[in-house]
Amino acid sequence: MKVLIHETQGTAADCVAGLFAERLAQQPETVLGLATGGTMETVYERLIARFQAGEMSLAKARSFNLDEYVGLPPDHPCSYWHYMREKLFNHVDLRPDHAFLPKGDAPDAEAEAARYEAAIVDAGDIGLQLLGLGANGHIGFNEPTSSLTSLTRIKTLTRSTREANARYFETFDDVPRLAITMGIGTIMRAQEVVLLAFGAGKAEVVAQMIEGPVSAACPASILQMHRKVTVVLDQAAASRLALRSYYEEVHPEVRAPAI
Ligand SMILES: N[C@@H]1[C@@H](O)[C@H](O)[C@@H](COP(=O)(O)O)O[C@@H]1O
Numbered sequence: 001m002k003v004l005i006h007e008t009q010g011t012a013a014d015c016v017a018g019l020f021a022e023r024l025a026q027q028p029e030t031v032l033g034l035a036t037g038g039t040m041e042t043v044y045e046r047l048i049a050r051f052q053a054g055e056m057s058l059a060k061a062r063s064f065n066l067d068e069y070v071g072l073p074p075d076h077p078c079s080y081w082h083y084m085r086e087k088l089f090n091h092v093d094l095r096p097d098h099a100f101l102p103k104g105d106a107p108d109a110e111a112e113a114a115r116y117e118a119a120i121v122d123a124g125d126i127g128l129q130l131l132g133l134g135a136n137g138h139i140g141f142n143e144p145t146s147s148l149t150s151l152t153r154i155k156t157l158t159r160s161t162r163e164a165n166a167r168y169f170e171t172f173d174d175v176p177r178l179a180i181t182m183g184i185g186t187i188m189r190a191q192e193v194v195l196l197a198f199g200a201g202k203a204e205v206v207a208q209m210i211e212g213p214v215s216a217a218c219p220a221s222i223l224q225m226h227r228k229v230t231v232v233l234d235q236a237a238a239s240r241l242a243l244r245s246y247y248e249e250v251h252p253e254v255r256a257p258a259i
Contacts, residue, residue: 001221002230003210003247005238009042009198012232015047015250016130016196019230021056023128023192028060031120033182033190034127035140036080037127039198040132044088051092064120065101066131066140066187069161070154070178073105078168080104080165102142102180109154113180117152120186129190133197136160137205137218141181148214149221150183164186192228195220200236207240 006012023030032054034040050140051197065080074081079102089099099117106112118184120126129140138144141155155178157165197206209220219243223229241247 001210001226002232003238003241004246004248004250006232006234011250012196012222012234013042013046016043016194016232017050019194020128020130021050022048024056024058024061027127028057030061030127031065031123032058032061032063033131034063034084035130035132036083037083039196040130043130043196047088048091051118052201054132058092060222061094062098063094064116064123064126064182067179067181068102068104069176070104070180070182070205071176072097074101076104076105076126078174086257088173104165104175104176104180108178109178112154113154114178116180116185117186118136119193120182126187126190127192129187129193131187131220132204133195133199133202133209133220134161134163135164135205136219137208139184139187139195139220139223141179141221142184144208144219145216146184148216148219149185149188151185152180152182154178155181184219188222188226193222193223193226194230194232196232198234198238200238200239203240206231206237207242211242218235 006015021036044218047235065084065168068080072079103112141157143155143158156181157177166172168176208218212218212221214224235255
């Protein structure tokens with residue numbers, strides 16, 4: 001696990017966008033695993049800027065998002081489909097028929113989860129997976145106690161996750177109780193993973209993920225078992241790490257090291 005500690009969120013997001021651009025330059029047909037949430041917004045802004053500057057193209061790439069709320073159709077303003085169109089897809093050259101998310105309004109959500117897992121396998125699995133981190137250690141919507149070998153399936157969201165995401169909905173009761181999410185096993189098959197976390201609110205769970213035991217109580221801790229992970233943090237998110245000397249401090253004048 002490579003841990004990069006940036007002075008600011010801006011340089012951290014830039015670093016992640018840089019890793020994407022590098023990977024796409026080497027392998028334009030990369031299968032990307034994409035994430036939602038507030039943390040990703042700056043990353044997508046930086047990716048769009050690189051695309052507009054002619055430095056990066058997604059024309060040959062494909063993408064699979066981690067998750068979607070059960071019950072929300074793709075045009076629902078709180079759906080992750082909507083988020084992705086607004087924050088990224090509408091602004092870059094990724095082909096619409098190459099961008100995939102689970103269908104939240106599928107009549108049979110379980111069958112949809114199985115279909116989505118099979119589609120990822122058919123695509124040859126994820127090449128580069130982008131992850132955020134839930135305050136309770138979830139990745140995708142794999143809440144604590146998720147099987148560490150799980151595949152794409154339906155998960156019940158914890159109250160704390162629904163509360164954290166309530167800011168996107170009119171009322172707390174509008175936040176769906178279920179989601180279709182890539183499993184932890186699905187994520188672990190990715191060739192390369194980049195996880196990004198910002199802010200003091202994530203500091204405790206970042207320390208558990210990197211320095212704690214591998215445990216379903218903190219699903220992100222399974223990344224300790226992945227062969228190619230980069231964790232990109234700002235100073236606040238890194239503030240509870242004990243083994244500081246092991247990690248790389250990234251200063252603005254230093255180019256982020258390649259993984
Ligand atoms: N399903 C998403 C996760 O994929 C994301 O990592 C998490 C953190 O979001 P934020 O970046 O807003 O803290 O939120 C949601 O629960």
